[in-house]
Amino acid sequence: MTTQENRFLKKVGKNIAQHRRKAGFSQLDICAEIKMEKPNLSAIENGRQNITALTMLKIADAIGVDVKDFFGSPSSSKKHE
Amino acid sequence: MTTQENRFLKKVGKNIAQHRRKAGFSQLDICAEIKMEKPNLSAIENGRQNITALTMLKIADAIGVDVKDFFGSPSSSKKHE
DNA sequence: TTATAGGTTATGATATATAATAACTGTCTC
DNA sequence: GAGACAGTTATTATATATCATAACCTATAA
Numbered sequence A, B: 001m002t003t004q005e006n007r008f009l010k011k012v013g014k015n016i017a018q019h020r021r022k023a024g025f026s027q028l029d030i031c032a033e034i035k036m037e038k039p040n041l042s043a044i045e046n047g048r049q050n051i052t053a054l055t056m057l058k059i060a061d062a063i064g065v066d067v068k069d070f071f072g073s074p075s076s077s078k079k080h081e
Numbered sequence C: 001t002t003a004t005a006g007g008t009t010a011t012g013a014t015a016t017a018t019a020a021t022a023a024c025t026g027t028c029t030c
Numbered sequence D: 001g002a003g004a005c006a007g008t009t010a011t012t013a014t015a016t017a018t019c020a021t022a023a024c025c026t027a028t029a030a
Helices: A003-022 A027-034 A038-045 A053-063 A067-071 B003-022 B027-034 B038-045 B053-063 B067-071
Strands: none
Touching: A003 A038, A003 A053, A003 A067, A003 B053, A027 A038, A027 A053, A038 A053, A053 A067, A053 B003, A053 B053, A067 B067, B003 B038, B003 B053, B003 B067, B027 B038, B027 B053, B038 B053, B053 B067
């Protein structure tokens, strides 16, 4: 896994998490909707999983956004610091 | 695999093929660039593979487009008919 | 203290994406 | 006809995404 690839997965995961929170859902909400276990969604949102197209589709549908939205530049607000 | 999922993979594959051709590359060109075998790229472009995020990234980089471009509505010109 | 909610990490089993090879379509050119 | 080029289909092997469970952390609240 190159650092570019690592950054890419982290970016996608961050976008998923941001859109999910913006839509008012918890990880568990989405997991219930698409029948996924929460550790797996957590791994995706943290960029530790090389997510597939269909999994992206399911998550996007559950959140109510377009898959395309997962590939922009995430809002760059750091979590805490 | 639901029909919605099937349509989604076909759409993504069609977008990949269209962007690749528009950029003037053959399947073999891309395969050589990213070290993928041509049957696999063929399967992806025909929507028979649930492509992963990193594979999309590699293909997009090789073509010279953004991954986001694979998720729009493809130009709806039929191949022959 | 105890309990709940939201999220993370570790781990094992199973399904499947990818790697790889061979054989097969046309289509075009010689 | 033969040869090359672009793409497809079938197939097996290997790597890994997903499924699933348990345990953990940090708040917040009773």
